Amino acid sequence: MLELHVTKRLGAVHVAAELACPSQGVVALFGRSGAGKTSLVNMLAGLLRPDSGRIALRDAVLFDSASGIDLPPERRRIGYVFQEGRLFPHMRVRENLLYGWRRAPADERRIRLAEVVDLLGLETLLERRPGALSGGEKQRVALGRALLANPRLLLMDEPLASLDQARKQEVLPFVERLRDDLDLPIVYVSHAMEEIVRLADTLVLVSDGRVVASGSVEEMTSRLDLRPLTGRYEAGTVIAATVAGHDPRDDLSDLAFAGGLLTVPRLDLPVGTHLRLRIRARDVALSLERPRGLSIQNVFPATVVDIGEEEGAQLDVRLDVEGAALWARITGRAKRQLALAPGTRIYALVKSAALDRHALGRQPAGGRFLAPGSKLNGA
């Protein structure tokens, strides 16, 4: 368990956050810049002292203003990957990597240099100096350095934010490997929903220094009341699915989810692989009757659950597809013409092209956190 309830005055922002979540898997802190996400992780790391409150990780109390406990950062054993890397410029990559490892208690050194070098692909960088590394390489080294300190919790503060799209795609798979191969809880700060959907199990929404809501990524992205915070343009739901089969002739794959089979462009993944899909509201259309003669392949019977406020000319409709939540973005006129209301039976049309690899993320399988070296279930 990770418990945190803290208050802190920081200029105009008054942080007053309460959070209790499983210290397992990836917990994402999501919010606009200036919402107080970084302040929260700095308080976890011991770099920022709360005015009052309590922070505990598993059975260790890190901070408690009532009993005067305030462990210094070096004794918290919490790894931190910063947005800007923060590698030591006067040390080679190897020395950077070993900085925390040398200072970790000998009996807690589970992760070794060779493993991290292997996991993050750092062989060729070891003798270089940070000044000679690219942005993506720097972040990989920073990641390795934090891991080698053998922390009990890993904080990642927008580790990809300073990278361009190509570098992001270079580093993201390494973060995924770390999530899947190591039994290390991660708190991941981001304002990019894509990254969160791909990486996180638990989503914590932060706004104005407060924790507004927290829960599983699937649940949180389907809640209408949180839409102003999760972002309108990015609006969409996350659903869990499994690779059900491939059609090599048409280069398509079938994915099974609660609402049926979804056809997408061929995925290079074995049958049985768990996936997480993000379906954007603007990629879902509605029809009162089962359409015929339509290019859209994915049609699901659904029930209207909820209808959002009209913003501009558009509004979002929340659908239930056999237990899976879907959003559709339609115009206000379409809503009136179709006479939509909660309970209306309807057909949801999902463009298969909307499900690109970008939106893929592995589903949190029970067997995700394995001892290093063992294989993933079904992968």
Place this chain on the structure above:
Amino acid sequence: MLELSAAEISALQLSLQVGVWSVLGSLLPALAVAWLLARRNFPGKLLLDGLVHLPLVVPPVVVGYLLLVLLGRNGPLGRLLDAWFGLTVAFTWQGAAIAAAVMGFPLIVRAMRLSLEAVDTRLEAAARTLGAPRWEVFATVTLPLMAPGVLTGAILGFARALGEFGATITFVSNIPGETRTLPLALYTFTQTPDGEVAALRLAVISVVLALLALGASELLARRLQRRLSA
């Protein structure tokens, strides 16, 4: 002609000795003061800042005189030094080193403070999350990163010590073999009839010495810079 006379060798040796000891003795206190000024806020900070910089702005003779009053045989600190360590600094080369150290101190502190202020405290925070306590962070991250500033400060202090004249002659006088450093020897020759050639030779020696120190510091600084940026 190129051979150095005994008096010249003595002055040269004495200058080097005074320069090295004044710098070595200043480094730690200067580091402490630079750290206080760069990183801490405390009542009296402005006063400390002013006090440290005083030798830069008052005439050296005044500094020498104050040292004489404080550290002379009958001065309050001089008596303590005598009673505790049996040490007399007035009119000795140690006194010359102290005078040079006091005069060079603001230069050393300034260089160190600037380089310390340029050290990214976020790197220090990162080091602490990696398990290093404060003092270890200072030794392994802060100090190596401010090394160019420490070097610059040391060279400046050393150069200042080689050129020190006013405070030295006031505090420890002009005793051959004991306190007669290069500038004092040069001054002595200018006061002697037919001393022009000897004075010129000492001037050349001083210039060469200064150039050597500058060259050495430049080489070291480049090596440090390469380590930091490459």
